[in-house]
Amino acid sequence: MLGLFPFIAAFLFDLGETSLSIAGIVIAGFAVGGLFYTMTVSRFLPRLRVSGMMIAGGALVGLQLAIVAFGPSWKIQAISLLFMGWGFYMLHGSLQVFASELSVEARATALSLHSFFFFMGQTIGPIAYGFGILNVGKMPTLLASAVIIVALGFACARLLRQSRPADASARPDVKP
Numbered sequence: 568m569l570g571l572f573p574f575i576a577a578f579l580f581d582l583g584e585t586s587l588s589i590a591g592i593v594i595a596g597f598a599v600g601g602l603f604y605t606m607t608v609s610r611f612l613p614r615l616r617v618s619g620m621m622i623a624g625g626a627l628v629g630l631q632l633a634i635v636a637f638g639p640s641w642k643i644q645a646i647s648l649l650f651m652g653w654g655f656y657m658l659h660g661s662l663q664v665f666a667s668e669l670s671v672e673a674r675a676t677a678l679s680l681h682s683f684f685f686f687m688g689q690t691i692g693p694i695a696y697g698f699g700i701l702n703v704g705k706m707p708t709l710l711a712s713a714v715i716i717v718a719l720g721f722a723c724a725r726l727l728r729q730s731r732p733a734d735a736s737a738r739p740d741v742k743p
Contacts, residue, residue: 568655568716569630570692571635572597573710574700575648579641589641596645600652607653617664618724620657625720627654629723636709658720659685665727676743 571619576590628725631651635644667674700701701706 568632568692568712569689570694570696571632573693574696574705578638578705579644580637582640584641592639593645593648596648597652597655600649601653601656602658603649604653604660608657611657617661618727619649620722621661621724621727624654624657624659625717625723626662627651628658629717630722632709632713632716636706636713645704653742658716658723662723662727706713 572594575594576587579590579593611623612620628651629656631647634647635651639647663678663681666677669677696708696712699711
């Protein structure tokens with residue numbers, strides 16, 4: 568998902584926008600979306616629950632990738648990246664919670680693996696987007712990415728379930 572950023576300036580250049588400052592503003596929309604997520608998560612989490620956050624996050628990111636694929640003006644792309652950032656952090660934050668809850672004994676390992684794959688995605692993402700854009704074009708690459716991220720949101724919501732703490736009275740090693 569984050570592999571898109573190195574190509575934003577080139578996409579805008581194809582639309583006639585030659586200012587790198589404008590490309591920076593468009594990409595900054597993603598960060599503003601992260602702030603928007605921070606301001607809204609406490610309201611949305613009780614309503615959507617974690618699985619709904621993953622679905623909504625994946626759907627938001629997928630929709631925004633599709634919008635960028637069609638090459639709207641830079642102002643629309645900036646707004647689109649704002650919503651993309653909001654959706655990304657919905658999905659990412661939910662996955663991070665699951666990583667921290669995998670196992671008490673392996674919590675550090677789980678979180679370090681979560682970070683490892685996050686940064687590997689940042690590394691491999693531009694290569695994957697570049698390969699796709701070069702070989703099949705911008706629109707098919709971005710639309711394929713949109714489908715994949717939406718599917719990821721649904722798959723994570725379906726496959727990951729929040730664990731409930733075991734009742735202490737039901738555990739034989741705990742005295743009531």
